[in-house]
Amino acid sequence: MKKIFYTVLLLVSIFFTTSCVGDLDQYPHTETTSADVYTSVANYKSVLGKLYVSFVITGQEKGGGNSDLSSNSGYDYMRCYFNMQECGTDEVIYTWQEGDKMNGLTYLSWDANDVWVSDTYYRIYYTIALCNEFLRNAADGQIEGFSESDQEEIRHYRAEARFLRALAYYHALDLYRNIPFVTENDPVGSYLPPRYTSNQIFEYIETELKDMDTDLPDRIECEYGRACKQAAWALLARLYLNAEIYTGTARWTDCITWCNNIIAAGYTLEGDYAKLFNADNNKRTNEIIYAFPVDATYTASWGATTYIICGAINNTSESQLPADYGVSSGWGSFRLRGEFTELFNDGDGRAMFYTEGQTREIDVVDNQSYGYLSVKWTNLTDAGEMPSNFSDFSVNTDFPVFRLADVYLMLAEAVVRGGGGSSRPVALGYVNQLRARAFGDNSGNITDGQMTADFILDERARELYWECTRRTDLIRYGKFTTADYLWQWKGGVKDGKAVDSKYNIYPIPTTDLTANPNLWNENY
Incomplete structure (x- = not known):
């Protein structure tokens, strides 16, 4: 069983309503006050753990009991984010359209009242609110009574909280663009945050990530499950990769700069692609830069990677057995659309599809026999066994947020699009390293002339499918x-x-527009 630092997190019950982001920017309604909690470095670390797990669980108890906030569907951040990033694309077709209210995402027809659009929005801002509350209590004036060594430790925690907030704000920027903005410096209580443009949010995230760099540990010093400085660099690279969409100005050279910094930090590709997505993937720190740890004992939920693994297993098939993937049941939630599976050539080991009894084409959306099934993600250890702490509904497979393969492909795309700081031969070398891993030899390697922008898009799909990048x-x-x-x-x-x-762009939910007159949606 993996050891992750937040298994000792302080289970302080935190309840927020979802009426508006202003309400989310309050001190938690807890049985103890902040003055009681922030009394030791150990307590600060425990509360920091709560910030990390806010991405993968929904409450204080196993399976989401004693929930942190009420929502339409009651699911965690990662389940919401996966749906928003994948279910409207060629990578997923969802089975339970009516029951899970997935029509809007599936057919690209949502509105400001869509339950997933709303739940994702409030999950993001709940995490931001947690980070703000932590940072208020980690300011220099708040920790001056601690020893110098303890203050230094808390400053490191403060940088991690800022990274997690920047990551949440990046998700908000990418999904919703012009959004409410609130930090630890704003008033607590009935405060209505201003609307920031996507340019303003971009600049804020960029400044934050650069400013916190010296207070985050290097990868070789970083405890597993926590953010190292290379994680901040990877988020910067992804921010710059999409800068033209967010701000109207391309930043390809900046993207290359931060990709180069990450590559120089000594990461290497994992030899076995499948091991990046199994129950022992916490061992893949050679390639995985930052992951959301998922543990069947401490972070059991119906979402995160449990959702990804169980959701991909047909629950009406007599031939596909859940135990073969390290779980006790399949949910039959989603399959792959035909256009996506056609992107793979014969011999590409990343085409990890279950096809028996399945058609390639999707003639009927809510019939599980239509569409190949992805078996990329499993809950099996390297030895091919279920983890020793397996439970009936939660897996042990972590979610890689950033990994070296993505960095290689970001650099290659930025080079192809004209960025400086690298070269086509270098970029081609990185792409062919991924191709050689996928094919087991050099038979899948490409030439310089084949390395076009469209090829990189398809290669990103082949390498990164179901890792929340496709939309x-x-x-x-x-x-x-x-x-x-x-x-x-x-x-x-x-x-x-x-x-x-x-x-x-997703719309800000109607509930928040009603509560905060500073906000509005364009085109909705």
Whole structure:
């Protein structure tokens, strides 16, 4: 069983309402006050743990009991984020359309009242609120009574909280663009945050990530499950990769700069692609830069990677056995759309699909027999066994947020698009390292002439599918809402169709528009 630092997190019950972001920027309603909690370095670390687990659990008890906040569906941050990033793309077709209210995401037809759009928004701002509350209590004036060594330790925790907040704000920027902005410096209580433009949020995240760099540990000094400085660099690289979408100004050279910094830190590719997505993937720190740790004992939930693994297993098949993937049941939630599976050539080991009894094409959305199933993610150890702490509904597989393969592909795309600081031969070398791992030899390697921007988009799909990058990538390429690339059931029709460009951005939920007059949606 993996050891992660937040297994000792202080279980302080924190309750927020979802009426508006202003309400989320309050001190938690707890049985103890902040003055009682922030009395030792150990307590600060425990509360920091709460910030980390806010991405993968929904409450204080196993399975989401004693929930942190009420929501439409009651699921965790990662389940919401996965749906928002994957379920409207060619990488996923969802089975339980009506029951799980997935029509809007599946067909790119949501509105400001969509339950997943709302739940994701409030999950993000709940995490931001937690980080703000922690940072208020970790300011220099708040910790001056501690010894110098303890103050130094808390400053490191403070940098981690800032990173987690920056990550949450990045998700908010990417999904919603022009959003409410609140930090630890704003008033507590009935405060209505101002609306920041995507340019302002971009600049804030950029400044934060650069400023915290010296207070985050290097990868070789970082406890597993916590953010190292290379994690901040990876978030910076991803921010710059999409800068033209967020701000109107391309930043390809900046993207390359931070990719180079990460590569120079000594990461190496894992030899076995499948081991990046199994129950022992916490051992893959050679390639995984930062992950959300998931543990069947301490962070058991119906979401995060449990959702990804169980959701991909057909629950009506007599041939696909859940035990073969380290779980006790399949949920039959999603399959792969045909256009996505066609991106893979024969011999590509990343094409980890279950096809027996399955069609490639999606003739019927809510029939599990239509569409190949992804078996990329499992709850099996390196030895091919269930983890010793396996439970009936939670897995032990961590979610890689950033890994070296993504960095290689970000650098390659930025080079192809004209960025400076690297070269086409270097970028081609990185791409072919990924291809050699995928094919087991050099048979899948490409030439310089084949390394186009469109090739990189397809390679990102092949390498990073179900890692919550696809929607963002398709938007960057102008293919998410347009007719430039159609997939089955895009826009709600079998052969796919273009949709309104407003669907490149999710709307701020109606509930928050009502509560905060500073906010509005464009085009909704």
